[in-house]
Amino acid sequence: MSPALLPEVWRISDFRWETPQTFSLSCEKPEVQTRVQTLNPFRPGQFNMLYVFGVGEVPISISGSPENTSAQIHTIRKVGAVTNALAELKPGQSLGIRGPFGSAWPLHKAKGKDLVIVAGGLGLAPVRPVIYAALAMRSEIRSLTLLYGARQHAEILYADELLSWQTGAEIAVHITLDQATQSWQGRVGVVTSLIQAQDLDADRTLALICGPEIMMRYSAHTFLEKGLKPEQIYVSLERNMQCAVGFCGHCQYGPHFICKDGPVFRYDKVQSLLNTREV
Amino acid sequence: MQTEVVLLQRLHLDLLLSQLQAAGYQTVGPVVRDQAIVYDRIQSTADLPMGIGDIQGKGSYRLRSRDDAALFGYVVGPQAWKKYLYPPRQLLMRAEQNSRGLQITAPDQEVPKYAMIGVRGCELKAIQIQDRVFLEGPYSDDFYRERREQIFILAVNCTEPGNTCFCVSMEAGPAAGPGYDLAITEMLETAEPCYLARAGSAKGAELLKHCNPSHAPATLLEKENALWTAAAAQMGRSLNPEQASAALKSGYESTHWKDVGERCLSCSNCTLVCPTCFCSGVQEVTDLAGTSSERWREWDSCFSLNFTLTAGRPIRQSPGARYRQWISHKLAFWQDQFDQSGCVGCGRCITWCPVGIDLTSEIEALNALQTKT
Numbered sequence: 001m002s003p004a005l006l007p008e009v010w011r012i013s014d015f016r017w018e019t020p021q022t023f024s025l026s027c028e029k030p031e032v033q034t035r036v037q038t039l040n041p042f043r044p045g046q047f048n049m050l051y052v053f054g055v056g057e058v059p060i061s062i063s064g065s066p067e068n069t070s071a072q073i074h075t076i077r078k079v080g081a082v083t084n085a086l087a088e089l090k091p092g093q094s095l096g097i098r099g100p101f102g103s104a105w106p107l108h109k110a111k112g113k114d115l116v117i118v119a120g121g122l123g124l125a126p127v128r129p130v131i132y133a134a135l136a137m138r139s140e141i142r143s144l145t146l147l148y149g150a151r152q153h154a155e156i157l158y159a160d161e162l163l164s165w166q167t168g169a170e171i172a173v174h175i176t177l178d179q180a181t182q183s184w185q186g187r188v189g190v191v192t193s194l195i196q197a198q199d200l201d202a203d204r205t206l207a208l209i210c211g212p213e214i215m216m217r218y219s220a221h222t223f224l225e226k227g228l229k230p231e232q233i234y235v236s237l238e239r240n241m242q243c244a245v246g247f248c249g250h251c252q253y254g255p256h257f258i259c260k261d262g263p264v265f266r267y268d269k270v271q272s273l274l275n276t277r278e279v
Numbered sequence: 280m281q282t283e284v285v286l287l288q289r290l291h292l293d294l295l296l297s298q299l300q301a302a303g304y305q306t307v308g309p310v311v312r313d314q315a316i317v318y319d320r321i322q323s324t325a326d327l328p329m330g331i332g333d334i335q336g337k338g339s340y341r342l343r344s345r346d347d348a349a350l351f352g353y354v355v356g357p358q359a360w361k362k363y364l365y366p367p368r369q370l371l372m373r374a375e376q377n378s379r380g381l382q383i384t385a386p387d388q389e390v391p392k393y394a395m396i397g398v399r400g401c402e403l404k405a406i407q408i409q410d411r412v413f414l415e416g417p418y419s420d421d422f423y424r425e426r427r428e429q430i431f432i433l434a435v436n437c438t439e440p441g442n443t444c445f446c447v448s449m450e451a452g453p454a455a456g457p458g459y460d461l462a463i464t465e466m467l468e469t470a471e472p473c474y475l476a477r478a479g480s481a482k483g484a485e486l487l488k489h490c491n492p493s494h495a496p497a498t499l500l501e502k503e504n505a506l507w508t509a510a511a512a513q514m515g516r517s518l519n520p521e522q523a524s525a526a527l528k529s530g531y532e533s534t535h536w537k538d539v540g541e542r543c544l545s546c547s548n549c550t551l552v553c554p555t556c557f558c559s560g561v562q563e564v565t566d567l568a569g570t571s572s573e574r575w576r577e578w579d580s581c582f583s584l585n586f587t588l589t590a591g592r593p594i595r596q597s598p599g600a601r602y603r604q605w606i607s608h609k610l611a612f613w614q615d616q617f618d619q620s621g622c623v624g625c626g627r628c629i630t631w632c633p634v635g636i637d638l639t640s641e642i643e644a645l646n647a648l649q650t651k652t
Contacts, residue, residue: 004418006372009381051383053376054565054572079591094381096374240589242561245418248579249558250586252608255615260417276532278600 004245007051007096012089013071019155021078022122023087024063025050026071027097042066043104044129045236045264049244050074051096052085059241059259061126062100066133072097075125075157101244103264105130105208106234107137113206114143116198118219120191120211121150124157126236126263127210131171138170142204145172149191149215152177153184191215195222202227210236217274220267230268237262237270253279284500285492287463287474289350293323294490295433295461299394304431307363308396309353314342316356318363321396324350335441335515335626337635349472351397351465354441355625359554360402361409363393364426371422371561371574394431398459400452401444401623403434405554407458411617412557431482434459438506442515443626445639449520451623453510461486464503475503516629516639520610520620523642527611530645531603539641540599542634547580549628549636550605555621558586581605606638 014026029040042048042062051057058080064073078087089095107130115134119127127146134144146165150156156175166173174194176187187194191211200223207223209216216235223233239251239258251258254273256265273279287295296306300322308321311328321327327350334341335354345352370386398406406427413423434455437446446452455462460483463474475495478484550556560579565572579586582601587594595601613621622638629637 002418002421005421006385007383009383051374053374053381054563054569056561056563057574094376096381096383238589239594240587242559246416247413247418247420247557247559248561248576249581250560250579252581252604252612254607255612257616278595278597279604 004098004101005243007049007057007098009094010097012091012093012095015089015091018075018157022075022155022157023078024073024075025086025089025095026064026073027095028071029097040072040100042072042100042129044107044133045104045126046100046102047126047244047263048072048074048097048099049101049241050082050086051098052082052089053094053096055085056082057096057098057242058082058086059101059244061236061263063125063128064132066129067136075122075128077122098244101259103262105236105264106206106266107133110134110206111137111140112142113204114145114201115141116145116147116195116200116205116207118147118191118195118207118209118211119149120215120219121155122157123211123215123236124148127208128158130208135170143172144170145198146174147191147194147198148173148175149194149211150175150177152179153181190218192218192222195219195226198226200226200228205232207233209233213237213274220271220274230271231266233267234264235267235270235274236264282477282479284495285476285487285490286495286499287476287490287492289324289471289474291490291492292350292463292474295486296321296323296394296396298486298489299431304392304394306394306396309351309356311342315340316342316353317358318356318360318395327351327397328353332439333441335443335630337443337629337637338632339635340630347467347472348470349465349467351435352439352467354437354439354444355399355402355627357552357627357631359552359625359627360395360398360406361554361557363391363395364406364430365409365413365423365557367578369422369576371576374572374574375570376572377570390425390429392429393426394433396433398432398434398455399437399625400434400455401437401446401449401625402554403432403455403458404449404451404623405625406432408555408617408619408621408623409557411619432459432461434462434479436462436464436507438464438510440510440513440515441626441630443629443637445514445516445518445624445626447511447514447624448516448518449620449622449624451625454507459483464506466499466503468499468502475499514624516624516626516637518622518624518639518642520622522646524611524614524620526642526645526649527607530649531607533645533648535641535645535648536599536603537597538599539602539636540597542636543582543598543602544634545582545584545598545601546633547582548631548633550580550582551578552627552631553609554623554625554627555609556580560586581608602636606641610638610642
């Protein structure tokens with residue numbers, strides 16, 4: 001049977017909690033260790049279907065570096081039966097993986113441009129691979145900025161990595177929280193306020209947005225107000241998915257299948273749908 | 280190439296059936312069960328619904344006795360042929376977890392070889408529409424492909440369309456094809472019907488040869504042509520596919536969907552009887568010991584609330600939004616996705632809707648609302 005439909009058996013090589021409800025699974029393919037096969041290459045923005053024995057399958061974006069050829073990382077929030085079961089897995093245990101599937105962030109369009117990446121909450125996970133890839137070709141990109149919004153201090157994802165990026169000179173990182181406690185000395189407010197505070201050269205900007213739908217809608221709207229055209233903005237969408245290959249019908253979004261036409265869409269392709277309820 | 284038309288008698292049809300069976304086919308066709316015409320295994324023409332017709336309307340289906348010996352004198356029933364190519368339940372994979380770790384295997388299943396007897400034009404078109412979904416995208420569905428590759432299709436041209444039919448609008452009938460192996464037209468000239476037959480494939484031509492048939496007389500061919508013309512003029516419904524698509528796109532946020540939502544029961548009947556609806560869900564079935572698990576694919580419906588469950592919350596919460604999704608997908612978005620309409624005009628969704636919602640009337644209502652505003 002086609003490997004797109006039948007999961008391969010992979011092994012958990014590392015498990016770490018990122019926030020109280022969110023964890024990262026590093027997965028490696030046993031055959032790669034014995035040099036029988038290479039790791040399935042992926043493009044930033046793509047996702048895998050993760051299978052837990054006896055429980056089921058869920059689509060999860062790949063959140064590690066595309067240059068990591070030994071393991072693929074998935075950052076997952078506990079929300080349902082399968083993600084709760086994934087949270088119980090320990091290093092050394094096995095899971096099933098199919099993938100990668102779907103469209104990717106158009107990083108090639110960032111050459112010579114100002115690349116602005118906006119992430120909300122867990123939306124930082126699907127854009128982390130494109131940040132790694134942008135850093136790897138940093139000299140070809142005019143400027144690189146990450147605008148990140150989280151609900152609370154404890155929910156900031158990849159905090160150590162954000163800090164190390166903030167102290168470096170290759171990427172500008174701005175973080176804002178919806179609710180601040182005494183532990184937070186930084187900015188407070190919605191992520192769109194970070195976009196507003198940016199001094200953008202509208203003609204030379206490429207914006208990639210990932211987060212809750214309402215956050216992406218308002219962020220895209222703010223970029224439009226700043227003079228960007230819808231064609232300069234990309235978003236990553238999420239829907240129920242059971243097959244990942246365009247057969248099960250669950251992820252339909254107007255004329256699109258999120259699994260094969262998305263999850264990354266140019267904003268003008270989905271602009272009117274994003275402004276409609278119950279699509 | 281001019282296809283030769285030959286004349287068959289009922290005994291020839293029986294000969295065809297036994298030849299197909301000898302060639303390893305399971306012959307499946309229309310039979311009467313539970314006061315409806317459904318598709319099931321047939322051995323000979325004696326199993327066919329002889330002298331049985333049907334009366335269909337919005338939310339209504341009744342069998343009736345005909346005053347002739349027609350074997351194919353009915354319009355389509357509640358079942359579509361998709362149940363043979365894309366079964367309602369399909370085992371996708373098996374998983375074992377034991378001391379040796381996790382193993383995942385593809386199911387090793389015998390692929391049934393079906394000869395479908397009595398496929399209408401609309402149904403043949405529906406099969407071709409599902410072909411595009413399951414075979415012609417970036418991925419191909421192996422389960423569908425294995426079955427599809429070895430079916431034999433005996434089509435029956437339609438001469439008596441029903442009250443809910445509009446295949447002419449969808450360019451799917453009343454005459455079937457192309458895409459069949461054999462096509463027949465039932466001619467009710469005499470007490471015992473006779474059949475005009477055409478081969479559409481080498482397999483079909485080979486089978487016909489064994490019947491040693493006679494050439495069809497020109498007078499019968501003229502009558503057949505007249506029957507098709509009459510059938511095309513007798514459609515109970517009509518729909519303009521381009522107008523429907525445009526109305527659905529411009530009326531996507533119409534208040535009309537709330538109105539439909541108040542009538543629609545979200546029962547999923549329309550999606551189950553539809554010959555092109557292809558949505559499915561998966562079920563994980565584990566044994567009691569917890570060491571082996573099976574993954575099953577089952578027909579699902581965009582009318583169920585949990586169909587759009589995303590991060591713990593259903594997206595399409597109102598029945599109106601779910602009806603909008605179904606009809607917009609069928610008549611508008613399908614064209615964006617697969618370059619053709621998802622509707623063949625078979626009328627099943629109208630007949631089998633328990634509250635008589637008629638998609639052609641809904642398009643008219645949507646059009647009327649838009650012209651008014």
